[in-house]
Amino acid sequence: MLVEVDKVSIQRRGYRPFWMGSQPLFSVKVKCNQTESPVVSVNNRRNCRIGLVFETNASEDQLALVLTLNNEIVNIPLVLDTFVIPVLFKNYKVTIFVRVIDRPYFSLYEMNSLQMSLTDPSDLVPNIQSFSTYYSTKNGLIKRYLYDGNSYKVNPKTFEVTDYFPILQNPIIAEAHRYTLSLLKVGITKSSKEDEAFLRNLRRLRSSPKMFISIFFHISLEASRESILHSLYRLYANPCYKKDLYKRITVKFVGEMGEDHGALRKEFFELAGNEIVQDSRFSLVKGLFDLATSSELADEARPKKYVLDVTDTQFYSFVGFFIGHVIFQQVQISVRFTKRFYMALLKKESTYNDITDETLKNSIDWIKNNSVSTMDFVFKSNKLVNNSNKNEFIKELIYEETFGKFPGYSSMAQGFAKAVSDVIFSFEPHHLERLLSGVAQISVSHLKSLAVYRDCTANTEEVVNFWRILESSNEQFKRDLLRFVTGSSSLQNIPGSVSECIIITQIKIQGSLPTANTCFRRLVLYKYSSYSELKNKLERSIKENGGFHFI
Numbered sequence: 001m002l003v004e005v006d007k008v009s010i011q012r013r014g015y016r017p018f019w020m021g022s023q024p025l026f027s028v029k030v031k032c033n034q035t036e037s038p039v040v041s042v043n044n045r046r047n048c049r050i051g052l053v054f055e056t057n058a059s060e061d062q063l064a065l066v067l068t069l070n071n072e073i074v075n076i077p078l079v080l081d082t083f084v085i086p087v088l089f090k091n092y093k094v095t096i097f098v099r100v101i102d103r104p105y106f107s108l109y110e111m112n113s114l115q116m117s118l119t120d121p122s123d124l125v126p127n128i129q130s131f132s133t134y135y136s137t138k139n140g141l142i143k144r145y146l147y148d149g150n151s152y153k154v155n156p157k158t159f160e161v162t163d164y165f166p167i168l169q170n171p172i173i174a175e176a177h178r179y180t181l182s183l184l185k186v187g188i189t190k191s192s193k194e195d196e197a198f199l200r201n202l203r204r205l206r207s208s209p210k211m212f213i214s215i216f217f218h219i220s221l222e223a224s225r226e227s228i229l230h231s232l233y234r235l236y237a238n239p240c241y242k243k244d245l246y247k248r249i250t251v252k253f254v255g256e257m258g259e260d261h262g263a264l265r266k267e268f269f270e271l272a273g274n275e276i277v278q279d280s281r282f283s284l285v286k287g288l289f290d291l292a293t294s295s296e297l298a299d300e301a302r303p304k305k306y307v308l309d310v311t312d313t314q315f316y317s318f319v320g321f322f323i324g325h326v327i328f329q330q331v332q333i334s335v336r337f338t339k340r341f342y343m344a345l346l347k348k349e350s351t352y353n354d355i356t357d358e359t360l361k362n363s364i365d366w367i368k369n370n371s372v373s374t375m376d377f378v379f380k381s382n383k384l385v386n387n388s389n390k391n392e393f394i395k396e397l398i399y400e401e402t403f404g405k406f407p408g409y410s411s412m413a414q415g416f417a418k419a420v421s422d423v424i425f426s427f428e429p430h431h432l433e434r435l436l437s438g439v440a441q442i443s444v445s446h447l448k449s450l451a452v453y454r455d456c457t458a459n460t461e462e463v464v465n466f467w468r469i470l471e472s473s474n475e476q477f478k479r480d481l482l483r484f485v486t487g488s489s490s491l492q493n494i495p496g497s498v499s500e501c502i503i504i505t506q507i508k509i510q511g512s513l514p515t516a517n518t519c520f521r522r523l524v525l526y527k528y529s530s531y532s533e534l535k536n537k538l539e540r541s542i543k544e545n546g547g548f549h550f551i
Contacts, residue, residue, distance in 0.1 A: 003030050003063065003078065005052040006097040008042060010069075013093055024092060027068045030054040031075070036066075040209065049209045049246065050096075060102070067094060198431050201423075205435075208421035211328060219244040223268060224254045229275045229307055236321060245419075249329060263487035263518035266331050270488055273333030276322060279307045281315055281408065290338040291316070291408040316408035317415035320345070324419025327435060332490035334479065336437050340402055342429035344409040345416045350402035352394075360401055364394055438490030442478045444470050446493055447502060456506035456525070463504060465531045466523075469538060477542075484542045487518035513541045 005028055023044045030037040030052065037054035056063070063078040069089045076085060082099040141153045205211055219241070223231035235241050251264040276282075280303060283292045296302060297312075308315055323345065326333055343350060355361050367377075367390055377385035377393060380400075385393045403409055427435070448458075448467060456463055470478060479489035485502055503522040512526040514537060528534040 001056050001058060001060065001063065002101050003037075003052075003054045003056075003065075004099045005030070005040070005050045005065070006099070007047070007049045008097070009047050009095040010042070011046070011093045011095075013088070013091055024070045026094065028052060028096065029066050030056075030078075031064045031066050032056045032058040032062050042209070049212055060100070063100065065096070065098065067096070069094065198434060201427050201431055202435065204426070205327075205421060205423045208423045210421040211423075213246075213248045213328075213330075218248040218250050220250050220252060221268075222252045222254060225271070228268065228271045232272055232322070233308055233310075233318060236318060245325070246328075265329065266487040266518075267483075269326050269329065269331045270333050270483070270490075272322065273326070273335045275307055276319065277335050278305060279315065280305045281312065285338055288336050288338045288341075290341045291319075291406050291412065293405045294407055295405070297407070312408065313411050316411035319408070320412035320415025320417070321419045323436060324416045324424075327420055327424070332436060332438050332488055332492070334437065334489045336433065336440070339429050339433075340406075342432045344403060344406070344413055346425055346427060346429060346432060347413060348429065350398055352398060354402050355398060357401060360397065364397060367394060434492055439493040441475065442482065442491055443493060444478070446491075450501040452501055452503045454503060454505040455508075456504065460506060462506060462525045462528055462534060465528070465534050466504070466525060466538070468531065469535050477539075480542050481538075485516045485518065485523045486521045511537075513537050515541065 008026065008028065010023060010026055023046060025041065025043050027039050027041040028050060029039045032054075035056065035058075037052060040050050040052045042048045042050070060078070060080055065076040065078055065085070067074045067076065067087055069092060072089050074087055074089070076087065078098065078100050080100050080102055083097075085096050085098060087094045087096065143153050219235075221231060221235060235244065249265055249268075251268040253264065253268075277289045281292050281297070282289050283296055306315075308318070310318070340350070340354065343354070352361070352364065355364075371387055372385055372390050372393075373387055375385070377390075379385065379393060379396060383389075424432070444467065447470070451458070453460075453463065458464075470481065473481075482491060483489040501521060503520060505522060505524045507524060507526050510527045511529075511533070514526070514534075515524045516522060517524070525534070528537070
């Protein structure tokens with residue numbers, strides 16, 4: 001039995017001006033005999049996405065939804081259905097959206113996979129009500145039994161499946177295995193203080209109701225590779241699709257037969273990120289992107305290129321939404337921005353150390369250490385600067401240099417704030433950069449530590465040569481290789497992360513080009529006569545990679 005509580009609306013009964021008093025404290029949980037789900041609380045919000053999902057083996061008549069508003073408690077029996085429940089409290093009316101189905105996580109996901117794999121839409125999907133109701137563990141593998149009596153095995157580290165139609169890597173798979181994984185001994189991975197701080201913020205962000213992605217619903221987006229950004233902007237700008245922006249996006253590229261189980265979505269957002277910064281309202285600063293300054297925008301000699309035919313305000317607002325939506329969809333982009341750009345998104349106050357103009361720094365140092373009473377310095381308001389208010393003048397100079405000369409920052413920050421939870425504002429700029437674009441330098445030793453080998457070992461000649469090639473290559477080749485294998489060129493470099501592993505498989509056939517399965521993060525190597533042959537064929541495979549087709 002699976003219960004999802006999606007969202008809640010709280011309205012005061014009777015007329016009362018909105019400025020009189022705050023919203024009450026509301027909480028919800030699912031109760032089942034002696035067990036219950038975690039409690040999700042909503043404070044001072046009229047409308048909120050809950051993001052509560054609870055799986056249990058109990059029967060329908062044992063399930064109840066427990067709502068608490070201030071000191072009032074209401075128990076609501078649950079039935080198998082998708083429904084909207086209106087609940088009357090003493091002073092408030094609460095409307096809550098719930099879905100209950102008689103199927104576990106894993107079964108639900110597999111039903112969707114079976115439906116997607118049907119060649120004829122009229123074909124019947126097998127009855128899998130009892131799917132995955134029994135499992136056993138041996139040799140670190142999970143053995144699950146199907147509705148038809150057959151079985152298959154799952155590697156809990158990679159979620160790779162054998163003896164069955166491949167179940168693709170997906171967050172739902174992780175949730176489906178959560179009880180089984182707890183039975184296995186997992187080694188403790190040592191993390192640095194920096195990694196721990198990043199992970200703490202990341203967990204808080206992902207557990208926020210606003211960042212919840214329903215397991216039941218998704219929106220399909222058909223896009224042409226020639227107009228990636230337009231496809232997403234049409235969805236963003238159409239008010240009819242406002243609610244769909246909070247669903248998991250699955251991508252279908254025009255003219256390609258590949259089905260999206262995660263890899264196409266990664267590629268879509270990475271390509272969109274590469275396209276958006278080609279707009280002339282962006283500028284490149286020492287290899288990092290930032291919004292163009294007022295003077296750059298006014299420069300008539302500067303080439304003009306608009307990737308979206310919208311006003312500046314609309315464009316900047318969409319930039320903020322896009323970056324927030326990349327985080328919401330749990331993908332990364334390859335472009336990197338200046339520290340100032342991330343600070344603007346996070347609404348951080350700039351300081352003297354954030355100034356990159358050495359001439360301005362020297363001027364500020366002079367103002368700090370000297371009298372300005374005889375100088376003609378003025379604020380933007382034309383107020384005269386003196387020794388008593390020169391610190392405020394310095395703050396104004398710092399703000400103008402770091403934020404004030406960028407007219408797009410305000411609209412961008414507003415668009416970003418609408419797309420993500422307020423928890424994001426506890427992030428530091430370098431944490432936001434890591435979340436959005438991964439680490440600046442890909443660590444081969446980190447990839448080695450996460451590698452999983454099939455039909456080969458770390459000492460196999462081709463595997464040894466593969467790592468030698470990667471260690472001697474430049475950063476761009478590493479990112480191209482990562483995109484070839486995983487669908488994304490970014491890596492967050494989280495110690496012990498299952499989601500960042502790479503599976504290396506060898507097939508005993510001589511001389512074939514290396515291939516990859518991005519959904520499994522799997523690289524397939526063959527037999528090669530030398531280091532040079534492997535390097536040449538690996539470079540060729542990566543260079544010719546593009547698009548998803550069935551061959």
